[in-house]
Amino acid sequence: MADTKPFATPAKVPDGATGVLVLASGDVLWGRGFGAEGAAVGEVCFHTAMTGYQEIMTDPSFAGQVITFTFPHIGNTGTNADDVEANDPHALGMIVREDVTAPSSFRSNEHLTEWMKRHSRIGLSGIDTRALTRRIRQGGAPNGVIAHSATGTFDIPALLAQAQAWPGLEGMDLAKTVSCETHYGWAGGAWHLGKGYDDSRSPASANGADVATSAAAPHVVAIDYGSKRNIFRNLVAAGARVTVLPATATFDDVMAANPDGIFLSNGPGDPAATGEYAVPVIRQLLDTGKPLFGICLGHQLLGLAVGATTTKMFQGHRGANHPVKRLSDGAVEITSMNHGFAVERDSLPANVRETHVSLFDGSNAGLELTDRPAFSVQYHPEASPGPQDSFYLFERFVGMIGKSR
Template structure:
């Protein structure tokens, strides 16, 4: 949803116009919208349902469709966007003028549960020497363990985390294997919390943007993060086995958790943001540290 659609492609790196790209991807979009007015409306009333209609527009029908939309609460969307078959990934980050990095020497094997994973997450793991195996959202843990991973990553994704019962149960099984490092981002953060006994709630406004400040509790340092979620972990429901590592400085909501006895941690925002702030990319290094410690403990 944008105000003005550029008529000409001007960036030297562009391969197509935004309109052509959206059409190729089969994505719905609309321009000519007063986005400032829309933003004010959302700030006052919270998340709203809407309808984009093309061709012959029937306003009453559009309003009826928007009003009838049930929302995403209770919906498991992760399995809809997940891959269908196990695959691998070996592509690193892209640097302007140097191109795409590639996996030079794999030091660690990480299994990625794909709930709608962002490519930049995978690229940052590859940069850190990880050979990645991506598995569908509903993959049983025995199949994951048969891949002999050094750690498991729980990706971001859409929908209501509480509706992903299969993922919650799988995480419980993985956490029972005390030495298996787990790292969750966004939906993965919420799923880790649910697997430990916490609850999630639908937010009135949600967090959507690239400039959300969060505080690291131990160091009291402030980091700027990218955020895109409509559900949050209920602070009051957090079990004793989890400690809070980060909080939002906008509303105090939970942003980071870590298990007290297991190599398991998660972050609500997007430390991989691309584009966006890179303040929290050290979380990927923390995951690698846990993987190293787990491997050293086995030798």
């Protein structure tokens, strides 16, 4: 393993320090707290996106994690009601280099500090995020506690004990904690500058044309393992109508909704743990022959359902600039990623074809079945934040449904 020598930890609390990150290794990083006061324990990871911090913080896939932003200026565009992927943040907190400045955006209606406080999330600024990111890259994503106290008073031994006692994400099922509680019908399409989201039943499609979402449109039943809203918006933009079911939905629950196609969403935690109840359902759904599309955790669960295995990654992939090679034609897509587990390529059975690979580390980034209409990708084609190279996958899925009806 590469050198992971500890950070220099001051013998006493530095002047002006109101926030701290305590790693399970015993390293203590002092900074300035913002947002809510208190402490939260989880996995400390890093994210390379330069924009979209609201979407990142509200992504349910970040449940159980503290995000280190590699871009130093986070928060200077403020916050608004549109740039969220869920009602509340799911990430435990954020670590940034520079102090959060006053908002400078015509779309802002609330300071990031106040938004974090209102949602009971802890922020920590003044951290050498390059050094912390390097530590994670070399030593893997550590467990840690992020804490904020306006008085600068912290019980470091207690925080260290909390970090060391946290079991980590491996073996942890978090999908149930972030999923919807009951089924609902999704309405709403893409976002447009000056108009916001199209909440009509005839939203604008990706190319600007109107797409009918009446009862005659292909019906996608989405299983919510921790989904982002923009996924459903893109399904609607591609011409589908969408019904969302909880992560614990049974095969009978799904079929009672009369789907034309099935979608498996992203989500947090260990896919093997969520797979205890999700995989048997997915196997039954595959047997119906209905088109199926999975993203991120949904990709991993599909892999498990066909007999592959998943493993915890050393540091994971989290960013909006990840290059992925499409094996069918050699094209490279720049993608948004957020995952700490991966499907093991060598475990794929004979009836599964690998379709995409990460150009960062060669890990699997997509698969498709050769004997059934099912495919999945490890990355996030809906972006939010991120590039739009992969929106075509939603059209591909809806097109598969049209051919099968």
